Amino acid sequence: MVTRMIDLRSDTVTKPNQAMRAAMANAEVDDDVLGYDPTAFRLETEMARIMGKEAGLFVPSGTMGNLISVLVHCNVRGSEVILGDNSHIHIYENGGISTIGGVHPRTVKNNKDGTMDIDLIEAAIRDPRFEICYPTTRLICLENTHANSGGRCLPVDYIDKVGELAKKHGLKLHIDGARIFHASEALGVPVDRLVRVADSVSVCLSKGLGAPVGTVIVGSKVFIAKARILRKTLGGGMRQVGVLCAAALVAVQENVKKLEDDHKKAKTLAEGLNKIKGLKVDVASVETNIIYCDISESANITAPKLCKNLEEHGILLMSDSSSRIRFVLHYQISESDVHYALSCIQRAVTGVPSENGAK
Known part of the structure; x- marks a missing residue:
């Protein structure tokens, strides 16, 4: 559950x-x-x-x-x-x-x-x-x-x-x-x-x-x-x-004053995704609250399948194509949520738990 x-x-x-x-x-x-x-x-x-x-x-x-x-x-x-x-x-x-x-x-x-x-x-x-x-x-x-x-x-x-x-x-x-x-x-x-x-x-x-x-x-x-x-x-x-x-x-x-935090959380998530083998994010292009993450063929998982897998852990995402996922941050996502999501994504893509774990 x-x-x-x-x-x-x-x-x-x-x-x-x-x-x-x-x-x-x-x-x-x-x-x-x-x-x-x-x-x-x-x-x-x-x-x-x-x-x-x-x-x-x-x-x-x-x-x-x-x-x-x-x-x-x-x-x-x-x-x-x-x-x-x-x-x-x-x-x-x-x-x-x-x-x-x-x-x-x-x-x-x-x-x-x-x-x-x-x-x-x-x-x-x-x-x-x-x-x-x-x-x-x-x-x-x-x-x-x-x-x-x-x-x-x-x-x-x-x-x-x-x-x-x-x-x-x-x-x-x-x-x-x-x-x-x-x-x-x-x-x-x-x-x-x-x-x-x-x-x-x-x-x-x-x-x-x-x-x-x-x-x-x-x-x-x-x-x-x-x-x-x-x-x-x-x-x-x-x-x-x-x-x-x-x-x-x-x-x-x-909520206007909260946007800076959304951008910081997006950077944290982008950097974390980019460290997961098989995922690629152009971190320098993450300027605000939106992230596009590409999945390489070596990851052996499609974007829709990854989204479905993560849904079972309570993480909801949208696939932009068979090999790309969009993430959007907002003020009701906490720093802890970001780390938990990264942990679940790493396990789903590589089978290896994240060292960060959920904070």
Whole structure:
């Protein structure tokens, strides 16, 4: 019988803590669709302030936040957005920008660090002289941190250059900032500085910050007014939404400061995995809370089989392929959990117990 559960599948698996539950139970609420929920207003105002933008809007998910943002900027069907070929919007959001918004994705190769070469972005911008043939480029999207690159951080000078490029060509810039607070902490750069040149940002509160539900998109007052209408169209208008926003406020107030510890635990886990024969982690690329671990053929075990084996010991993981596993740290994973997981993984891969054991 499993008595200890260590969930490393994602940072979306955190459970609301007692402070969040108390805030939800005591939240002051009203009908947000009719125009005003006081707790939602507090969250939206606070997130806009933190991000250095004029206004914010609470939405149920990061996927909806990105979709709304793209559709506001690309408000004519047949518009085109430039984004990374390995980005969350392109890979994991059901092609919503195309199927719902009629927006054409123009992909540029993501580098290992999550960036796209500036010259390739510029080359992807359509020449307006041939608009009779091409979609009209209206938007560039970045993702920070870049999840599929292992939680790598886009540095501020790079973001500024993309912003300058967008402005030069009369385009908008949207940042998928699902883990933007992770990037801010890891880079030592204030979060508002990271998004200064962005016209809109989606900030997920249910990933690293540990809220049970929600994302806030921020931008200008005009942008948010249009986004509010689209939220209703997409079914994201909710009534006494302050019950959810109350937990999100606790997450913002209490959990941002815990991200540094998440990054340290990720480094400890990455270094430990890299010492296990048959496993390989590029430790230098572990900048935040995400780790990708490759399994060599010599280990004689596949990623799905290893995940299944570890599940019997209460350790939950996700295989990214037959030979790769993703680990994601969050504030409800302790240092002891990390060492216990390493001990179980070493035994599962090599048959030899770890010297560290469980702490």
